[in-house]
Amino acid sequence: MEEIMRMIFNGINLVKELEFSLSSQEPPESDLSNSLGSISTLFGDANERLTILLAWRNALRQQEPVRMMDMTMQTGPDLTQDYWLRCPVMRTVECIDTSRPRHRKRKKDTGGEETVLVAAVGRMEIPPDDNYTWRKYGQKEILGSTFPRAYYRCTHKKLYKCPAKKQVQRLDEDPYTFRVTYRSYTRATSSTISRSHQHMPPQQLPTYPPSLTWPKL
């Protein structure tokens, strides 16, 4: 909510600036267009976030089994900032030993799994960016589902041995809602995190979702 309020106040400031420039002189049409575009975008984004937030609160009120999570509602650092590295490492993640034989499938392994419902932004057919860098590595038609399931892993899997993965499944009953499942973290100490991560300033660590926060360094 704090982030939304900040966007609204920024929009108000832009309106005031526009008002001032109009009262003092007639600005070039290009400047006027840019200014109106910025204001429109800012208020539009704030409105979208507010819509998602309300849906999330309604879901909580109804005590739904899975949480509607606002991908952009943050209380942490400013996520509009372009992190030089956006890696979805989870709090208690244990690094993968790449020397062991690979396990392609682990059914019933629900440890460290977190599922959220995510509303698509506007009429877009993709879920909003969760501010982490993912690389798609597969897509499958799922029995009983109209839409295919997409598989993503952390972009920095090799570099930092980051094991985080997510699955994105569009809901049959609501094509503009996605079920996003975050996977592959185990109960281990943060000391098992690759030391390569330690150059990430902790104050810039993203905080979404709760179980996806960076380890304390």
Next chain:
DNA sequence: TTCATTTGACCAAC
């Protein structure tokens, strides 16, 4: 040239 996506194939779990 590098990196991301697509997609058929592979394989373990059921």
Next chain:
DNA sequence: GTTGGTCAAATGAA
């Protein structure tokens, strides 16, 4: 045998 998760070659975009 079927299904879901992953791999990796091919392809495309920047």
